Amino acid sequence: MNTIFKTFKIILYCMISILMLCCKNEKSGLLTIYVDTDAETPLALSEITSSLDSVKLELTDKSLIKNPFRIVCTDDYILFVETKAMMLFDRSGKFIRQIGSIGQGPGEFTGIWDATIDTKENKISLITHGLKRMCYDFNGNLLTEYQSVSSAPINNLYFVNNRLLLLCETPVKQNDIRKNETYLYTLTSDLKDIDTIFIRSIDHKGIWLHPYKDFITHDGEKTYLYYSDISKNCFLIDTLFQLNNKEVVANLHMDFKNKGLSPNGEKEINIFTIYRNSRYVFAFYNAKNQYYYFCHDTKTGKSYNMKDGYKDDIYTGEKVKIRPLNSDANQFYFLHTEIDDTTLEEPNPTLYIGRLKK
Template sequence: MPLITLKKILLSFIAFISLLGCKNNQRSTLKIICIPDNTNTHVYLSEFSEEINEIQLETSQNILLGFINDVIIYDDKLFIRELKKVSIFDLNGNFIKILGKLGDGPGEYRTVNSFTIDQETGDIYLSTYNKLIVYDSTFQLKEERKLGYPIGYLKILNGELWIVSEEIGVAVEDGIANRTNIYKLDKYYQIADTIPYRTIKIDKKRIGGYPFRYWMSKIEDDLFMFMPVLTPENMMRDTLYRVEDKMVVPSVKFNFERKQSLDERDYQTLLLYNIVNSTSYYILEYDQDWKRYMFLYDKKNQRGYNLSEGLIDDEGDPVFLRPLDLDQDLFYYIKKTEFEDKTIEELNPLIGIVKLK
């Protein structure tokens, strides 16, 4: 039987089992939430928001933003991460400075894989491949370390530094694999704990990535983890995990009604990028047939909304919510400013800060 036919049969079987899980979730200890194939229309941001504050970022020759990957608020400042820099604004949108220096020297960087801020001390942690750079609350260089592994994601939780590291094409017993570990570092930036997350065997080196990374979150005393797999596989990773006792255990499974399938390049036609877990909501970001969707699940009312491109704002435009403070149900969205004079340079975007009900 041809290989592609075997793949299609396997994917159909997986989809069938997923639908059974939706129907029988009352018998399972694992929480299961179903995502329908159809979408909800005319779902407005104002229906869910308690407060919305929009900040127009300053545009000048000193600061022209491109693709924004992440936003953090600390000490009445907005920290904006792009691929090549972290820019700092005040809450009125006025530009303050670029964090650190761009280059290859000590304390300098050319790309930013991830960054996080210790909300207690104000220390800022930035990673560029395997280099960890630490700045203090006045933006001065405090520490620089080259670690022995790639740093894909950084997160400060309860004053402790956590790292998610994905190694591509490592040798295993019967071939090669992509291997992901979670590390907790001590005050000397040495590994204090290692939690194996997953190992995926591959036929050749394959790299897949997504710029918006929200892989770890902490709600009250529970630590959660989701990291997408964006290389060709015969199934989609659709489960949010809880980290406990140096292990990861399934917490919530999201079953898509849409059947799993592979395109002619052996890529999934349904790609799940992020599962964001806040106190009152789950927010999923996924592509279906290369179109972006947002699934919003209200935990209090146990109701889900499947949205094409996001919630609708007061101007009738879809906006996509991304996390700021998950304990407080605080999110942000990015919106380009429209203007009539096309001869002038494009303005920096508007950042919306949203407190959900």
């Protein structure tokens, strides 16, 4: 009888502990999403898209689109940002002009770290490889140019919720220990620092040039931050954070299967980005040298894990790679080049702009 009673007490204690833990997780509001990296569950764009528009981009000798790392749209313009060029189109796809030029003189740049459009002030803002901060108007006139006092080699620029934000990472040395420190700056319309938030400090593994810059997104109500580190032997960053004034708080956690290091010391999972809106959670990651796109629908509870992209069953019939447009997690874009047997010269890609279902 005593044994039965003790067993009952242990079971009861465990049940109470589990209940308390569940209540704690519910109060914290931290959503945890499981990602089965071995699964292949396709998702068609029509299942998550409320509208999808196409813009055929004019090709001229000055508007050849090669490899844009940032695309920004306003009601009137589309800006394509590449390492060595910025090309401005109207919303119908007609090429207008290049913004700025390559060089080392006034109004010129040797390369572009990042650029965005301040829609409040109607300015094109950029950070150059020489760490100059520059602003242009849509006619290509230089408005602002000065040398940044920051020595941060990694700079990511965003215009989110009517604020101009600069996310910087730089190596520092503290007591003979090298670290990478990340800060988020709020800027004025002429790119002056007015506020700073410390994001993180991690062991220095070198500065890695990230192919994506979708680290800050906004869904109309909340602003989110995800800043990855996919260097060798570094920890897995699998948490999306929310920016609340000067606080950076955890918003959701992604539980990846097979995470950790392989026997030869390589990371099994490399996450490039995580972002979300009120309904969908998205991720782009690499697992065992295979690229995956992940989508979780919080409304239905369903998750989708796709090799190489989403099935575009609306226009192209092919797999496409979507990214948030203007750091707006409610919109997305992708590029697709349409070639047929009658094409004599490869055209510029067509830009597709979509809006997600609510």
